[in-house]
Amino acid sequence: MARKPADQSVSREDILLAAADVLQRNGYDATTMKDIAAAVNLTAASLYHHFRNKDALLLAVLEAGLETVLNQIEPIAYSSLPSAEKLRQMIYAHVIGLTQNTAIGASMVFEIRSLMGAKEPPTNASIADHQTYKDFVQRRATFFERRDQFENLFRVVVREGIENHSFHPVDVGIFTKTMLGAHNWVGVWYKPEGRLSGQQIAELIAETLLRSLKP
Amino acid sequence: MARKPADQSVSREDILLAAADVLQRNGYDATTMKDIAAAVNLTAASLYHHFRNKDALLLAVLEAGLETVLNQIEPIAYSSLPSAEKLRQMIYAHVIGLTQNTAIGASMVFEIRSLMGAKEPPTNASIADHQTYKDFVQRRATFFERRDQFENLFRVVVREGIENHSFHPVDVGIFTKTMLGAHNWVGVWYKPEGRLSGQQIAELIAETLLRSLKP
DNA sequence: TCAATAATCGAACAGACATTAGATTATTTT
DNA sequence: AAAATAATCTAATGTCTGTTCGATTATTGA
Numbered sequence: 001m002a003r004k005p006a007d008q009s010v011s012r013e014d015i016l017l018a019a020a021d022v023l024q025r026n027g028y029d030a031t032t033m034k035d036i037a038a039a040v041n042l043t044a045a046s047l048y049h050h051f052r053n054k055d056a057l058l059l060a061v062l063e064a065g066l067e068t069v070l071n072q073i074e075p076i077a078y079s080s081l082p083s084a085e086k087l088r089q090m091i092y093a094h095v096i097g098l099t100q101n102t103a104i105g106a107s108m109v110f111e112i113r114s115l116m117g118a119k120e121p122p123t124n125a126s127i128a129d130h131q132t133y134k135d136f137v138q139r140r141a142t143f144f145e146r147r148d149q150f151e152n153l154f155r156v157v158v159r160e161g162i163e164n165h166s167f168h169p170v171d172v173g174i175f176t177k178t179m180l181g182a183h184n185w186v187g188v189w190y191k192p193e194g195r196l197s198g199q200q201i202a203e204l205i206a207e208t209l210l211r212s213l214k215p
Numbered sequence: 216m217a218r219k220p221a222d223q224s225v226s227r228e229d230i231l232l233a234a235a236d237v238l239q240r241n242g243y244d245a246t247t248m249k250d251i252a253a254a255v256n257l258t259a260a261s262l263y264h265h266f267r268n269k270d271a272l273l274l275a276v277l278e279a280g281l282e283t284v285l286n287q288i289e290p291i292a293y294s295s296l297p298s299a300e301k302l303r304q305m306i307y308a309h310v311i312g313l314t315q316n317t318a319i320g321a322s323m324v325f326e327i328r329s330l331m332g333a334k335e336p337p338t339n340a341s342i343a344d345h346q347t348y349k350d351f352v353q354r355r356a357t358f359f360e361r362r363d364q365f366e367n368l369f370r371v372v373v374r375e376g377i378e379n380h381s382f383h384p385v386d387v388g389i390f391t392k393t394m395l396g397a398h399n400w401v402g403v404w405y406k407p408e409g410r411l412s413g414q415q416i417a418e419l420i421a422e423t424l425l426r427s428l429k430p
Numbered sequence: 431t432c433a434a435t436a437a438t439c440g441a442a443c444a445g446a447c448a449t450t451a452g453a454t455t456a457t458t459t460t
Numbered sequence: 461a462a463a464a465t466a467a468t469c470t471a472a473t474g475t476c477t478g479t480t481c482g483a484t485t486a487t488t489g490a
Binding site for chain 2 (some may be wrong): 446447448449450451455457
């Protein structure tokens with residue numbers, strides 16, 4: 001057996017989605033390449049056709065998740081809405097996004113540490129291996145930059161609101177961390193079958209946070 | 216070499232502290248028994264004199280962390296302070312506790328999932344092994360109950376404050392999750408060398424949360 | 431249609447790791 | 461001071477897992 005017919009062939013994105021799902025449930029180290037492969041009806045070996053190694057696969061999952069959420073939030077942050085409305089919509093987008101794709105949300109919270117633990121190739125490794133590792137480190141750095149940009153979108157809106165007196169003055173850094181902590185935690189406890197929908201949860205959280213910013 | 220002199224001998228608690236520290240940095244699966252042992256100058260094998268296995272060690276770390284924080288917060292929750300003051304002090308205790316013992320704080324957030332992943336003994340295992348596993352499952356259930364009690368302490372204070380009109384009415388469940396998310400996140404980003412002390416961070420977070428509850 | 435390329439597989443490997451067994455030495459109890 | 465117990469070690473075991481290799485088959489382009 002080799003190479004499935006085109007209509008059963010697995011795309012890179014299929015793998016990313018399945019991987020996020022498995023990662024969410026088990027965590028990076030407890031997730032085997034075999035587990036991920038099984039989720040898309042492949043063997044572990046086949047994954048190496050799509051990704052250089054396990055670390056690169058994890059990074060790709062996180063990159064995809066981050067881009068998704070950034071694409072939702074950036075337009076709002078750059079819009080000309082009043083500060084309060086802008087922040088409200090950003091909260092909605094982030095929280096609802098987390099509840100809609102719990103796999104990616106939880107991964108973003110839990111698996112980032114595993115990214116940092118990627119081990120260097122041994123000193124006797126080939127030149128190619130060292131290059132692969134350097135590329136990985138580069139991409140990883142870019143990922144962290146993007147993540148900081150994401151946090152910064154919220155920070156900027158809070159600061160702007162304070163400056164134009166629509167928000168009560170707060171410590172921008174701590175307020176932002178407080179807010180993002182509340183959001184991220186949703187990805188940990190949210191269950192689709194729970195009492196409230198993602199939309200309702202987002203509204204309640206936004207209400208609390210905006211209330212604390214009322215001048 | 217065997218058995219160190221009494222004054223160099225390692226206690227169960229020494230191991231728990233060191234283990235929490237290593238776990239925080241690497242995560243459960245990436246932490247080897249050897250790593251933990253090395254942190255207290257033992258060999259991996261010696262750890263098995265103190266703990267049945269790796270899962271039991273993790274559980275013991277988490278139990279210790281939870282008890283510490285419960286001991287701080289229960290007396291406040293059961294005091295007769297006004298609701299707002301009570302909640303403020305509970306927030307202080309929780310957040311400051313997280314910044315003082317980041318090892319345990321981060322473990323409580325990140326490693327709980329690993330607890331659930333503990334694998335059953337194979338069907339051909341000895342009776343003793345099955346008993347060990349049953350005991351573990353029992354202790355783990357107790358741990359989760361205690362953790363829910365912890366969350367409930369906050370929930371009760373919020374509800375009480377709403378009922379006696381010191382707090383603006385909010386959805387108690389969501390507000391509590393929002394609050395605990397903000398707290399737990401501190402354990403993720405806090406660095407001792409950062410701009411603000413644990414005390415200052417706690418004050419700013421409490422201010423934000425209490426402000427959102429002002430009637 | 432035929433060569434090139436893409437996607438997959440089975441098998442095998444080397445390394446790491448949790449755990450056990452048995453020996454050895456320090457402390458405590460009788 | 462002898463016996464029992466506690467704490468540690470070294471060595472070995474078995475399993476699991478990421479990764480590589482070479483073969484095999486589907487698709488695509490010339």
